Amino acid sequence: MKRRKAGAQLKLLTAPWRGPLSALSAVIIFGGIGYRITEGWDWGDSLWMVLITISTIGYGEVAPLTPAGRVVTVLIVVGGLVVVQLAIQRVLGLKESGYFRRLREFRFHRMLERMHDHVILCGYGRIGQEIAAQLQRDAVGLVVIETDPNRREVAEANGLHVLQADATLDETLLDAGLKQCCSLVAALPGDASNLYVVLSARDLRPDCRLIARANSDEAAAKLRLAGATVVVSPYVAGGRVMAASALRPLALNFMELLAGSNYEIEEFQLSHDPLHLMDISGRTLSELELGRRSGAMVLAIRDRGELIANPGGEMRLAPGQLLVVLGSKRQLLTFQELLGEAVETIETMPG
Structure with a gap:
């Protein structure tokens, strides 16, 4: 369905140019036929003469023209002027009708279709701007x-891809690449x-x-029931940070230091299928030497x-465990x- 929609949009975008291109093709073809009939030239010389006549390059005639050939040349010049005038009028009309804006939107949607493993951010307010800045840093x-x-202009000025639409609509989410994204943030x-x-x-x-994002405990509960993986309240999160600053400043400083470094914390969810853990199930961290071999902690x-x-x-790995690991991108990949x-x-x- 999406491909059919894109194909229909492409046809609409190319439709305004069919008339001028068809007229130009007709002038070239009939001009070539005219020179073949009046001058007896081959197709190469005939089409070459048509092209230098229409483009007004002025390389000179292939050969001296007969009176009939000059008539053909005049008709080609007149036809070329008509085509140029038609093209100019069409371009001016397209600019007024918003054609070039639709063309930019079409290219933008084609770019979105090619994106994979990206994040969709709904809302570019103060919280959304901070989320976007963090994701850009990573x-x-x-x-x-x-x-x-206005917010769209600010986001685009910051180098972001922006879809100006209603995020609550299914079509908008699909256009943003919901099927290919790694996560969605509703802010x-x-x-x-x-x-x-x-x-x-x-x-x-x-x-x-x-x-x-939730502004109250009641909204947070409803969002979890609706299927949100994680619900964050800016007020609760801000209160926790301020409390941590008062009680555990060193721990908070460590997290801030981590955020400005090349290190990350990743969660590795082990499979629940014992067949996938045949090589590691029941073995201890010391036996596997994951830290020494990868450098991650x-x-x-x-x-x-x-x-x-x-x-x-002595900790043994088992199906279904979740491993929280700190390391650089290369260490975590290893x-x-x-x-x-x-x-x-x-x-x-993100670190």
Whole structure:
């Protein structure tokens, strides 16, 4: 359906040029035929003469023209002027009708179709701008959905791809690449709008990771029921940071230091299928030597709902465990390769 829509748009965009191009082709073909009949030239010389006549290059005649050939030349010149005039009028008309704006939108949508593993950000308010800035620092592909034209201009000035549309509509989410994205962030100012976005996204793509903003506990509960993977309240998060600054300043400074570095924290979800863990199941961290071989550090392991911080070398890996690992991009990639098919999913907390 999407391809048919794109094909229909392409036909509409090319339609205005069919008339001038057809007229130009007719002048060239009939001019070539005229020279062949009146002068007896081959097709190469005939078409060459037509081209230098229409373009007014003035290379000179292929051969002295007969009176009939001069008549053909005059007709070609007149026909060329008509075609040029027709093309100029068409361009002016297209500019007034918004054709070039539609052309830019078509190219933009084609670009969106080619994006993969990107993040869709709904809303470019103060919170959305901070989210976008963080994702840009981590070189993550990003598409912003925003209805406000002023915010759209700000986002585009910051080098972002912006789709000016209503994020609560299914068509908008699909146009933004919901089927190919890695996650969607609903950061609209209203709880109802974020709820609509989460409901639509969960229905269109059940396995998509959805992060939603909530302004109250009641809205947070409803967003979780609607299918949000993570719900964040700016007020609660801000309060926790301020409290942490008062009680645990060193821990907070470490997280800020981590955010400005090349290091990341990733969550490696091990498969629940024992067949995928045949090489590592039941073996300890010391036996696998994951830290020494990759350079990454296992910070914690969640096993059957229990969080084990700073696991020792005697800790054994089992199906369904979640490994929280700190390292650079290269170290984390090596860590993933060592685990192989045992890894089911990977979630990143940008550093």
